Amino acid sequence: MRQTSGSALTGSRGSRIIGSASPGGSRAIAVATISTLVVVGLLATAVVNSPGWDDVKQAFFDPEVFSESFPDIADAFLLNVRIFLVAEVFILVFALVIALMRGLQGPVFFPFRALATIYSDFFRGIPTILLVYILGFGVTTLQLPGVPISPLFWGTVSLILVYSAYVSEVYRAGIDSVHPSQEAAARSLGLGRFAALRYVVLPQAVRRVIPPLLNDFIGLQKDTALVALLGVVEAFRQSQIDSAGSFNYTPYICTAILFLAITVPLTRFTDWLIARDRRRQLAGGMR
C-alpha cells in the first residue's frame, strides 16, 4: 500500500515535470520505490520496537473499538463537513469584500480601507479558540431578542470571522500580484474599474492564490473541531464520548482518519487543477 502510493507519486510528478517519455523514467521510479521502502521500513521498525509500543497499540489501535465507534463518529463527522461547507461559502464571499474594500483608492474611501485593515488585524490576531468561547458563551448569554442562541451557529460564525481575515489577505496578495498593465489594458478598452476588476484582474488573481486558499481551507476543515468546545457533538466530541465509554483512544485515530480522508484528496485535487490550468495556458509555448 505504502509502496504503491510512493511510486504513484513519483510517477505522476515525473510525467508532469520531465514527461513520461523521458529516458531513465523507469529507473527513477525503481530508485524512488526502493528508497521509500527503506525509509518507511526503518521508521516502522523504530516505532514497533519502542518500549511502550504494546501499550500504544492497545490504547490507540484497537480494531474492535475502531469498528464499534466508527459509525458514530462518521455520522458526527458529517456535521464537521456541513460546518466546513457553509463557512467556506460565506468566507469566500466575505473575504473578497474585505480585500476589495482594502484595495479601494482615493481619500473618500479611507474609512473603508481603515475598517478592512482593522478587521483583518483584529481577527488574525485573536486566537480562534478564544473567539469561539466569547461568541459561543457570551453572545448567547445576552439573550438578545431575535439573535440565535445556538452554539453551532456562533461556533460557525467565529470560524467565518477568523478565516475571512486570513483569506482576505490571500485575495489581496493575489490582486496585488496582477501587473498594473493588465488593468490599464482593460481600462483602455473603456471598461470601468469594476468591470476591469471582475473580468481581468480577479480571474487571474484567484487562479494564482488557489494553493494558499486551499491551505486555509484545510485549516478551516480541521478547526471545525473547535466548535466541540461549545458542546456541539461533531466528530471530535463524539470521539471523546466514545473514548470515555471504552477507556480507549482508538476513536481519536478514527476521527483523524476521517479528517485526512477529506483534506488529502482536496490537496491532490487542487494540485491537479493548477497543473491543468498551467498546461492549458502554456502547452506548445516552448516552441
Next chain:
Amino acid sequence: MSEEIRALVLEGIRKSFGRLDVLRGIDLELAEHEVVCLIGASGSGKSTLLRCVNLLEPIDAGRIVLRGDEITTPGVDVNAVRRGIGIVFQSFNLFPHMSVLENVTLGPRKALGLSRAKAEARATDLLERFGLADKRDEYPDRLSGGQQQRVAIVRALAMQPGLLLLDEVTSALDPELVAEVLEVIRELAAEGMTMLIATHEMSFARDVAHRVCFLDEGVILEQGPPEQIFGSPQEPRTQQFLQRIVQAGRL
C-alpha cells in the same frame, strides 16, 4: 486649420512624475485620417504622451480635445472617451487567462454592450482579415510575439475606434517578427485610420507617416513631412538623433 473639426488637438500638455518633468508643453493637432509618428530618444516622453491622450495618466496642465470635445475637463466620462480611442502597448498586455477570441470580444461585450454573437462575428471578421482566424481559440502564451501584437491590434480595432494610439508596438519583438506587425499598421494607414504612433522604426515612420514629430525632453522640437525631418532636419538635436540612428544602421 480652419473650421474643420480636428481628430485630436493637444494644447500645452504638461506632465511630471514627482520632480521629473516628462512633458513640458506639447502642442499637436491631428486631422482626420492623418498618421503622425512620434520619434525621439527613450525617455523623451513619447509613451507618456500617448498614455495621457488615452487618459491613463492625468495631465498636470493643458487641454486635450477629441473631435471637438474637450476630454480633460473634470467629470468627463473617461470610459466613454476610451471607447473611442484604441491603444496598443509595447508589451501587448493581452489577457493571459482568455483565449484570443475572448480577448477581442471583451471590450465590445462589456464596454459597448454588444451581444456575444455580434461581438464574436465582429471579432471573427477582424481575425480573418489579419490572418489570425486559426488562432481564435488559442491562449496568448501559445502565440509568437508578432501574433500576440497583431491580436492586441485587433483587440483595439474591435472597438471601432476613431483614433488609434500605437506605443512602440514593435520594440518587444524579435527582428524577424517586426515586419508582420508593421504590415498591419500600413494596411490601417492605407484605409484611412487616424493614428498617433510612437516608434523607433525610422524607415517605417518615413513610409507610413504624413507627419513626423521629433520629441526631445518633453517638447516637440521639430515637426514636418517625413522627407523634411529625415532629409533635411533643421534642429541640431534632431540631426544628432538621426545621426545616431543612421550609425546604428536603423535608417
